[in-house]
Amino acid sequence: MKIKFGIKEVVAIGIGAALFVALTQVQIPLGFVPNTGMQPRAAVLAFMAAVFGPIVGCAVGFIGHTLGDALFYGSVWWSWVIPDALFGLLVGLFSEKYQIKNGGFTVKPAVLFNIVQIVANAVCWCVVAPLFDILIYAEPANKVFTQGVTAFVADIIVVGIIGTLLAFGYTKISAKSSSLKKED
Numbered sequence: 001m002k003i004k005f006g007i008k009e010v011v012a013i014g015i016g017a018a019l020f021v022a023l024t025q026v027q028i029p030l031g032f033v034p035n036t037g038m039q040p041r042a043a044v045l046a047f048m049a050a051v052f053g054p055i056v057g058c059a060v061g062f063i064g065h066t067l068g069d070a071l072f073y074g075s076v077w078w079s080w081v082i083p084d085a086l087f088g089l090l091v092g093l094f095s096e097k098y099q100i101k102n103g104g105f106t107v108k109p110a111v112l113f114n115i116v117q118i119v120a121n122a123v124c125w126c127v128v129a130p131l132f133d134i135l136i137y138a139e140p141a142n143k144v145f146t147q148g149v150t151a152f153v154a155d156i157i158v159v160g161i162i163g164t165l166l167a168f169g170y171t172k173i174s175a176k177s178s179s180l181k182k183e184d
Contacts, residue, residue: 005055013059016048020064024072033150041068042155043162045084046117049092050167051100057088079132083124090120098167105171110164117159125152 020041027037045064049057061084069076094116098109105113125148133144 003053003055009052009056012048012052012056013063016044016052016056016060017063017067019044020060021068021071024064024068030150030154033147036147036150036154038154038158040158040162042087042158043166045088046091046113046159046163047166047170049088050095050098050113050163051170052092053095054089054092057090057092057095058085059088061085061088079136080129082132083129086128087120087124090123091117100167100171101174103171103174105167110167113167114156114160114164117163118156121152121155121159125149125155 023039023041023044027039029037041064045057045061048060062081065081065084066076069081094112098113099105129151130141130144130148133139134141
């Protein structure tokens, strides 16, 4: 995979992080598990990573979650910031295979996108976040693994629906705009 980083990627990080922060308060609380909800910001993160690659995905997850926590909650919960950055990185590693930019995001790439996001979500929320909660904050294991599994299920649903729809929409727009030719 070629790693490209230029002005488009810098702009994508800024826009993605801003959207992530703006969507921090938009969530459907899952009352049966405290501090866990369905958040559309997960779909924005997955989409940005899928379109612009692992560096953008990692940066959007890290910057967006850090600023969102600081602005809306008054402190940063690092054990959840790091998994969001890792999620963006993992989804972004396969960005070329999704073919979103060139208008090729069809059923097969959509299936790959969802397999990758499910595996990445599992690693981040069922393993990394709970372990960091235990190591950094000395949280009880049963609580953090319950929160992690709940976040995993919520995120795969949100990314699977909203993230996939964003990718299909973007690939249609991208394909149309790339077919324009300059007239002489």
